[in-house]
Amino acid sequence: MPPTEYLDPDKIKAGLETKRIGKEIIVYKSTSSTNDIAAEYAKNPDNDGLAVFAEQQTKGRGRNGSTWQSPPAQSILCSILLTKDSPNAELLSLTAAVAVARTIDKPGQFPAKIKWPNDILIDNKKIAGILIESKTFNGRNASIIGIGINCRQKKSDFPTQLRSIATSIDLQSPSKCDRTLIAKRLLTELDHWLETAQAYPEKVVETWLTLSTQLNSRITLTYNGKNFIGRCIGIDPQKGLTLQLDSDLVKFFPAAHTTITKNH
Ligand code: BTN
Numbered sequence: 001m002p003p004t005e006y007l008d009p010d011k012i013k014a015g016l017e018t019k020r021i022g023k024e025i026i027v028y029k030s031t032s033s034t035n036d037i038a039a040e041y042a043k044n045p046d047n048d049g050l051a052v053f054a055e056q057q058t059k060g061r062g063r064n065g066s067t068w069q070s071p072p073a074q075s076i077l078c079s080i081l082l083t084k085d086s087p088n089a090e091l092l093s094l095t096a097a098v099a100v101a102r103t104i105d106k107p108g109q110f111p112a113k114i115k116w117p118n119d120i121l122i123d124n125k126k127i128a129g130i131l132i133e134s135k136t137f138n139g140r141n142a143s144i145i146g147i148g149i150n151c152r153q154k155k156s157d158f159p160t161q162l163r164s165i166a167t168s169i170d171l172q173s174p175s176k177c178d179r180t181l182i183a184k185r186l187l188t189e190l191d192h193w194l195e196t197a198q199a200y201p202e203k204v205v206e207t208w209l210t211l212s213t214q215l216n217s218r219i220t221l222t223y224n225g226k227n228f229i230g231r232c233i234g235i236d237p238q239k240g241l242t243l244q245l246d247s248d249l250v251k252f253f254p255a256a257h258t259t260i261t262k263n264h
Helices: 007-012 032-039 089-105 179-199 201-211
Strands: 026-027 052-055 075-082 113-115 119-122 126-139 140-150 218-222 227-238 239-245 250-253 256-264
Touching: 007 026, 007 052, 007 179, 026 032, 032 052, 032 075, 032 126, 032 140, 075 179, 089 113, 089 126, 089 140, 089 179, 089 201, 113 201, 140 179, 179 201, 201 227, 218 239, 227 250, 250 256
Parallel strands: 026 052
Antiparallel strands: 052 075, 075 140, 113 119, 119 126, 126 140, 218 227, 218 256, 227 239, 239 250
């Protein structure tokens, strides 16, 4: 079935009650990457909270140098620009993951889980990914939270090698996903959790842990090209994932360079 509805900034804005996120909303039919567009706006600090959506990306990026592909008008492809008061990189990664998991799980229909650092899974299959990038202009730091949520995809829309490990909201639900609703919910949840992160970072950590697929599990992770095996015993909002190695040594792993390769 060809996609028929397109995202409309006015419809996303209608009734939106956010304080910071999505005060300005831009929707592109096609662009290279929404993260690149948000980076262009980062020069002006007044653009804090800007939300950039696209129906299609020609150079969508994922973590660790991977590409992020989606057929036109089937996903939420969105970047949020933060030019002020951004949590540190670790806490921002946890905050974004909690907000996206809650966006997907809002009606309580979908038990969305988080795989470190910020893959969102349903039924052990990836439904959303997050790429956080930062830029510095005139000594000021800006963060860009790039989010891709699979919404309308059928199994055949995913590349063959991803079909057994990826899913979409439509594949998980008997009814058709309303992307405008998901976009509104995403902005609302990000607004809420970013505010929470400033005042009560421990609440973000606590929620992240309840959604984690790793807590107390024995895992193998790759950090800067090296493998580490141990038990995940928690998360530190400054230092990252906390692993108790087999030697009993406790080591921290930052989100940006860590990937879990095995949940034993
Ligand atoms: C990952 O899981 O590897 C992260 C994927 C992030 C994809 C989103 S789509 C919107 C934004 N623009 C990009 O180029 N990437 C992010």
